[in-house]
Amino acid sequence: xxxxxxxxxxxxxxxxxxxxxxxxxxxxxxxxxxxxxxxxxxxxxxxxxxxxxxxxxxxxxxxxxxxxxxxxxxxxxxxxxxxxxxxxxxxxxxxxxxxxxxxxxxxxxxxxxxxxxxxxxxxxxxxxxxxxxxxxxxxxxxxxxxxxxxxxxxxxxxxxxxxxxxxxxxxxxxxxxxxxxxxxxxxxxxxxxxxxxxxxxxxxxxxxxxxxxxxxxxxxxxxxxxxxxxxxxxxxxxxxxxxxxxxxxxxxxxxxxxxxxxxxxxxxxxxxxxxxxxxxxxxxxxxxxxxxxxxxxxxxxxxxxxxxxxxxxxxxxxxxxxxxxxxxxxxxxxxxxxxxxxxxxxxxxxxxxxxxxxxxxxxxxxxxxxxxxxxxxxxxxxxxxxxxxxxxxxxxxxxxxxxxxxxxxxxxxxxxxxxxxxxxxxxxxxxxxxxxxxxxxxxxxxxxxxxxxxxxxxxxxxxxxxxxxxxxxxxxxxxxxxxxxxxxxxxxxxxxxxxxxxxxxxxxxxxxxxxxxxxxxxxxxxxxxxxxxxxxxxxxxxxxxxxxxxxxx
Amino acid sequence: xxxxxxxxxxxxxxxxxxxxxxxxxxxxxxxxxxxxxxxxxxxxxxxxxxxxxxxxxxxxxxxxxxxxxxxxxxxxxxxxxxxxxxxxxxxxxxxxxxxxxxxxxxxxxxxxxxxxxxxxxxxxxxxxxxxxxxxxxxxxxxxxxxxxxxxxxxxxxxxxxxxxxxxxxxxxxxxxxxxxxxxxxxxxxxxxxxxxxxxxxxxxxxxxxxxxxxxx
Numbered sequence: 004x005x006x007x008x009x010x011x012x013x014x015x016x017x018x019x020x021x022x023x024x025x026x027x028x029x030x031x032x033x034x035x036x037x038x039x040x041x042x043x044x045x046x047x048x049x050x051x052x053x054x055x056x057x058x059x060x061x062x063x064x065x066x067x068x069x070x071x072x073x074x075x076x077x078x079x080x081x082x083x084x085x086x087x088x089x090x091x092x093x094x095x096x097x098x099x100x101x102x103x104x105x106x107x108x109x110x111x112x113x114x115x116x117x118x119x120x121x122x123x124x125x126x127x128x129x130x131x132x133x134x135x136x137x138x139x140x141x142x143x144x145x146x147x148x149x150x151x152x153x154x155x156x157x158x159x160x161x162x163x164x165x166x167x168x169x170x171x172x173x174x175x176x177x178x179x180x181x182x183x184x185x186x187x188x189x190x191x192x193x194x195x196x197x198x199x200x201x202x203x204x205x206x207x208x209x210x211x212x213x214x215x216x217x218x219x220x221x222x223x224x225x226x227x228x229x230x231x232x233x234x235x236x237x238x239x240x241x242x243x244x245x246x247x248x249x250x251x252x253x254x255x256x257x258x259x260x261x262x263x264x265x266x267x268x269x270x271x272x273x274x275x276x277x278x279x280x281x282x283x284x285x286x287x288x289x290x291x292x293x294x295x296x297x298x299x300x301x302x303x304x305x306x307x308x309x310x311x312x313x314x315x316x317x318x319x320x321x322x323x324x325x326x327x328x329x330x331x332x333x334x335x336x337x338x339x340x341x342x343x344x345x346x347x348x349x350x351x352x353x354x355x356x357x358x359x360x361x362x363x364x365x366x367x368x369x370x371x372x373x374x375x376x377x378x379x380x381x382x383x384x385x386x387x388x389x390x391x392x393x394x395x396x397x398x399x400x401x402x403x404x405x406x407x408x409x410x411x412x413x414x415x416x417x418x419x420x421x422x423x424x425x426x427x428x429x430x431x432x433x434x435x436x437x438x439x440x441x442x443x444x445x446x447x448x449x450x451x452x453x454x455x456x457x458x459x460x461x462x463x464x465x466x467x468x469x470x471x472x473x474x475x476x477x478x479x480x481x482x483x484x485x486x487x488x489x490x491x492x493x494x495x496x497x498x499x500x501x502x503x504x505x506x507x508x509x510x511x512x513x514x515x516x517x518x519x520x521x522x523x524x525x526x527x528x529x530x531x532x533x534x535x536x537x538x539x540x541x542x543x544x545x546x547x548x549x550x551x552x553x554x555x556x
Numbered sequence: 557x558x559x560x561x562x563x564x565x566x567x568x569x570x571x572x573x574x575x576x577x578x579x580x581x582x583x584x585x586x587x588x589x590x591x592x593x594x595x596x597x598x599x600x601x602x603x604x605x606x607x608x609x610x611x612x613x614x615x616x617x618x619x620x621x622x623x624x625x626x627x628x629x630x631x632x633x634x635x636x637x638x639x640x641x642x643x644x645x646x647x648x649x650x651x652x653x654x655x656x657x658x659x660x661x662x663x664x665x666x667x668x669x670x671x672x673x674x675x676x677x678x679x680x681x682x683x684x685x686x687x688x689x690x691x692x693x694x695x696x697x698x699x700x701x702x703x704x705x706x707x708x709x710x711x712x713x714x715x716x717x718x719x720x721x722x723x724x725x726x727x728x729x730x731x732x733x734x735x736x737x738x739x740x741x742x743x744x745x746x747x748x749x750x751x752x753x754x755x756x757x758x759x760x761x762x763x764x765x766x767x768x769x770x771x772x
Contacts, residue, residue: 049742050742054715170753171752212742216742334747370731375714386688387684389624391620391621392622395731395734399736
């Protein structure tokens with residue numbers, strides 16, 4: 004079958020890749036999808052536990068390996084820092100399902116704020132109005148549950164959410180009360196989790212093990228549960244899992260397909276007329292940089308030198324509280340309630356940009372996470388001994404509040420190839436260089452105090468600032484990884500300042516597309532997935548229209 | 557060579573970190589291996605630790621999560637969890653434990669001329685305090701700093717106390733009882749709205765399900 008040429012090869016099956024695969028198959032194209040991870044079964048999700056899933060991360064990303072360094076002068080350490088999943092459906096398969104639309108100003112940060120020293124602010128090549136209809140499509144495909152008028156600071160929306168908001172748990176009710184006491188306007192976090200049966204998928208059972216877990220009943224919307232089954236049913240998808248793409252070969256300035264290692268480590272090659280890379284903001288630049296050739300000695304489509312650069316996360320100021328009564332943080336899903344009053348940018352606060360604030364159970368939904376985050380805790384608690392035991396006993400009464408705060412992009416924050424560390428196939432692993440811009444630290448510290456006030460207003464017996472390793476930041480320590488990865492192949496109209504154009508097509512290679520979080524020039528103050536999905540629907544429409552008009556070069 | 561069992565390991569091997577939400581925990585290498593844990597935990601016999609190593613690690617665990625009016629790490633059998641992990645998924649950390657036990661004994665000898673297990677609890681705590689600080693007189697020079705051993709043992713104790721009992725710790729759900737965690741509910745139908753709000757009780761997984769009230 005070596006002569007077989009597919010219409011499109013899509014690399015990655017998460018938010019960007021899953022939507023593209025589905026749309027292209029629906030339009031009649033023959034698609035081969037290459038996923039580096041395994042095909043997991045929902046039956047196994049029923050039995051996954053906190054040790055194997057979260058602590059060892061042995062289910063979703065058994066082979067993930069990265070290095071991290073603070074800056075170019077610092078030594079790198081080896082580990083697994085990105086909270087991403089290498090499996091069918093990508094990180095969505097174990098995501099937490101928060102589903103926001105960005106605010107209009109979040110698409111034009113450079114215009115809104117002007118240049119900032121040490122940051123690489125940029126406007127998106129399009130605005131909210133262009134993305135709005137695709138946000139709506141993503142919300143309906145994903146069955147997002149929310150309050151249409153809940154957030155007074157949200158972007159205008161044409162219609163409400165397809166499903167009603169979820170109920171509170173005790174911790175989100177307490178958070179709402181504290182926030183309201185301070186004059187904030189709390190509302191239910193829009194979640195891509197069914198609050199009633201939707202599109203053939205059942206209602207959530209609120210079992211608590213949601214973030215970092217696969218949903219055993221498909222109540223949580225994923226490309227694994229929606230787009231990939233639809234694409235497979237078309238009969239036009241050749242889905243190959245355990246397929247680690249290591250090179251996109253080129254001929255006459257075009258990519259010819261993909262070369263990959265299969266489950267046995269044997270080299271395979273597929274050929275396709277168009278190639279869509281959707282490996283996420285770590286995986287995509289990693290693959291482009293691995294694909295060095297005579298035509299592209301610095302990596303594929305890297306004439307700008309920006310492949311891998313401007314990698315951004317979010318930063319997460321947090322407050323932890325012990326409350327008088329049971330909080331039941333181990334029920335429901337990650338985040339039930341939020342307020343957005345602190346989100347609008349106001350330079351008078353000593354920093355620009357902002358983010359949403361939410362009650363979430365990231366470290367309170369299961370006991371090991373609570374135990375291992377016993378850092379920076381006030382007496383009588385302690386890291387070990389009787390004080391640790393007392394801390395563990397507080398687990399049922401804990402409340403966690405955190406911000407999803409916009410990080411300023413910095414050109415030196417980057418993904419490249421580690422010069423020493425190799426993966427199990429002998430490929431150079433991705434190396435992340437990341438430090439915080441001073442604006443991040445100013446925002447983080449300002450938010451921390453606001454979050455502590457909310458905890459106290461909610462009636463906390465004790466409250467402290469989160470000092471969770473890997474999440475807490477200061478002048479000397481930055482985040483080493485995050486679930487929210489953006490910007491490392493930014494899109495824009497100027498080929499000198501961006502990797503892909505407004506349609507997410509490479510400026511240099513006409514049949515190469517990047518459709519994932521890596522194209523986002525800035526990251527907004529909300530979880531990014533709905534934006535990645537909406538942009539993928541937008542690109543898919545364009546791609547299909549061009550293909551049907553025989554206009555794809 | 558005194559530490560022959562360390563040949564082939566570099567310090568870097570021990571510092572491959574686990575990730576908990578992007579954090580960098582002091583968990584030695586967690587590169588997955590074929591899982592034999594669940595079979596191994598069927599036996600409480602030491603799989604890889606010697607009798608003295610077992611006793612020493614058990615004593616350390618018992619100071620990390622001490623016993624009071626409720627069970628601690630000793631009753632939860634955290635040492636069994638660690639032994640089985642070192643025999644399987646965490647095999648890469650076994651040399652660290654071997655050297656760590658030698659090291660903690662050397663520190664205890666220098667302070668009190670006794671092995672760690674023979675010390676009174678308060679004196680054991682004093683030894684752990686210096687290990688945690690990284691300034692541990694008597695700790696042998698070598699690839700493993702005292703702090704790395706302490707932090708690894710601490711993290712493993714917490715995990716053993718609170719992980720599913722099938723891994724060999726959390727015996728009798730001791731850890732979950734202390735933490736007030738009723739256990740996973742994926743397979744039990746989740747929670748009702750009243751349970752989420754704290755308005756209805758929750759039966760822990762280790763208690764037999766209550767029979768539904770008969771219709772009258």
